[in-house]
Amino acid sequence: MSHPADDRDPGSGRLSPLALSARFAFFYGGLFLTIGIYLPYIPLWLEARGFSDEAIGLVLAIPAWLRIVTTPAIALLADRSGRRRLTILVLALATPLCLISLEFAVGLALIVVLHSLAGLLHQPQMPLIEGLAVRAAERHGFAYSRARLWGSLAFVVANLGGGLAIGRFGPDWVLHLATLGALLTAAAAWLLPPEIEPALVRSSGLAGGRPLALLRRADFLLLLLAGLLIQGSHAVYYAYSALDWSRAGLDGTLIGALWALGVLAEVVLFWFGKSLIGRFGPLALLAVGGLAGVVRWPLTALTADPLLLAPLQLLHALSFGAAHLGALTWLGRNVPDAQAGTAQALYATAVGSLGVGSLMFAAGWLYGSFGAGAYFAMALTSLLGTVVALLVMQQTIKRARAAETP
Numbered sequence: 001m002s003h004p005a006d007d008r009d010p011g012s013g014r015l016s017p018l019a020l021s022a023r024f025a026f027f028y029g030g031l032f033l034t035i036g037i038y039l040p041y042i043p044l045w046l047e048a049r050g051f052s053d054e055a056i057g058l059v060l061a062i063p064a065w066l067r068i069v070t071t072p073a074i075a076l077l078a079d080r081s082g083r084r085r086l087t088i089l090v091l092a093l094a095t096p097l098c099l100i101s102l103e104f105a106v107g108l109a110l111i112v113v114l115h116s117l118a119g120l121l122h123q124p125q126m127p128l129i130e131g132l133a134v135r136a137a138e139r140h141g142f143a144y145s146r147a148r149l150w151g152s153l154a155f156v157v158a159n160l161g162g163g164l165a166i167g168r169f170g171p172d173w174v175l176h177l178a179t180l181g182a183l184l185t186a187a188a189a190w191l192l193p194p195e196i197e198p199a200l201v202r203s204s205g206l207a208g209g210r211p212l213a214l215l216r217r218a219d220f221l222l223l224l225l226a227g228l229l230i231q232g233s234h235a236v237y238y239a240y241s242a243l244d245w246s247r248a249g250l251d252g253t254l255i256g257a258l259w260a261l262g263v264l265a266e267v268v269l270f271w272f273g274k275s276l277i278g279r280f281g282p283l284a285l286l287a288v289g290g291l292a293g294v295v296r297w298p299l300t301a302l303t304a305d306p307l308l309l310a311p312l313q314l315l316h317a318l319s320f321g322a323a324h325l326g327a328l329t330w331l332g333r334n335v336p337d338a339q340a341g342t343a344q345a346l347y348a349t350a351v352g353s354l355g356v357g358s359l360m361f362a363a364g365w366l367y368g369s370f371g372a373g374a375y376f377a378m379a380l381t382s383l384l385g386t387v388v389a390l391l392v393m394q395q396t397i398k399r400a401r402a403a404e405t406p
Contacts, residue, residue: 014195017142024133027188028151031125034095034181036158040242040259041166041174042115047243048171051108057364059112060239063119064357071353072345074124085197088128092189095121096182103175122182125189127348136196152267154181156260163256214335214346219395222388223330224350229385230290230323232355233297233378235363241300244372248304258309262316269317273325282329283396287389289323293382301375319382327351334396 015023046056078087098118105111133147158181165173214220245255269276276285296315303309331347359381366374 015193017140020136020140020193020196021142021147023188023191023193024129024136024147025150027129027185027192028133028148029154030181030183030185030188031122031129032151032154032181033158034122034178034185036155036259036263037162037174037177037181039238040159040255041162041171042178043239043243044166044246045171045174046111049111053240053243053368054364055108056243057239057361057367059108059115061357061361061364062112063116063123064353064360066116066120067123067357068349068353070120071124071127072349075127075345078128082197084128084132085192085194088125088132088192089186089189091121091125091128092182092186095125096179096186099175099179099182103172103179123352125185127345132192132196140195149267152263152270156263159256159259159263160253161256163252163254163259165252167252219334219392219399222392222395223327224347226286226290226385226388226392227323227327227347227351228355229381229388230286230293231320231351232359233293233382233385234320235356235359236297236367236374236378237300238356239360239363240367240374244367245304245309250304250306254306258306258313261310262313262320265314265317266321269321270325273321276322277325277329282326282333283389283393285322285326286330286392287326287386289318289320289326290382290386290389292318292322294379294386297375297379297382301372304372323385330392330396334399 042060043056046059051059074087074091078084081087095118098114098121102111102114102118105114136142137147158177162174162177165177242255242259245258246252250258280288292315296312296319299312300309303312327347359378362377363374366377370376
């Protein structure tokens with residue numbers, strides 16, 4: 001009998017479950033290391049290049065808008081070709097090339113092009129690897145959550161280490177460290193074994209899931225809108241918190257620690273997520289996430305004191321974590337298996353591109369005009385999302401009753 005820590009199972013020549021989990025963990029680590037540097041600190045790099053708040057918002061928003069088309073298209077091509085692993089590898093190899101080129105770019109137009117291209121290559125790797133990891137875990141018997149956890153931990157390390165490095169060596173280190181993360185992701189993509197793919201190709205529902213049928217469902221459309229508003233309310237935080245806190249006198253190390261605190265709170269919530277879903281239900285968590293934003297954003301607007309910001313950052317467990325967990329669980333329970341891939345792709349596009357992307361562009365104007373007061377608009381957005389979440393609850397109950405009626 002083979003030991004579970006053996007790298008390959010005797011006879012089959014395939015990787016053991018533990019080794020497979022480690023390969024995915026390595027990939028998640030590289031992917032989130034890049035995100036953890038880029039997401040909070042790229043505005044500092046852009047500001048150091050002399051761009052205005054409005055220009056920074058434009059640079060950040062354009063790739064999010066483009067991903068409305070490109071991410072579903074890339075995922076669809078990967079599904080139809082049956083080569084998700086190869087698609088991930090190509091995207092992962094091309095991403096650091098764009099980031100290296102961006103280090104030498106001059107002028108708004110070229111920076112927009114290269115920044116957008118890097119985002120369009122990097123972002124689709126997340127839904128593609130999620131699909132592979134979930135199905136590989138089911139087929140080969142390892143815990144998906146334990147592999148995914150390394151992504152969150154890498155994000156925290158990036159927040160803390162990135163803040164320390166940027167505070168000491170300057171904003172140029174944003175791209176240096178992001179490029180390192182992208183190179184690690186490419187190495188991890190190269191190590192993904194062929195055996196992770198066949199089960200996914202046979203079970204994929206994206207190509208045959210009849211997406212138009214989903215778009216005729218009121219509860220599904222409302223769920224998309226609720227997620228768009230609640231997650232989109234983080235736009236000012238994602239784009240301008242590091243910049244705002246830096247201008248208020250906080251150093252890079254402290255800013256990184258505040259970001260890391262929010263992610264750690266999110267990790268703790270996910271650890272207890274199954275019991276929370278069982279006790280309260282997915283839509284209650286979604287609504288609680290919206291209410292947390294109603295509390296979090298106005299208070300964030302009113303202070304730059306790290307002692308007061310720290311407890312507010314703990315609310316990230318609810319404003320992001322609870323809302324995310326609630327929405328994805330609802331999709332898993334209320335969308336047929338044949339449409340599951342399509343539903344996840346539509347939700348990711350609605351939240352990431354239409355929600356965060358569009359509101360991030362508006363955040364540029366809001367922050368440029370009102371500074372930290374822009375958070376008040378995000379509180380209103382989160383409140384609207386909470387109302388829509390309650391409407392989803394109503395529609396879900398109505399749909400369930402209709403299904404029970406003979």
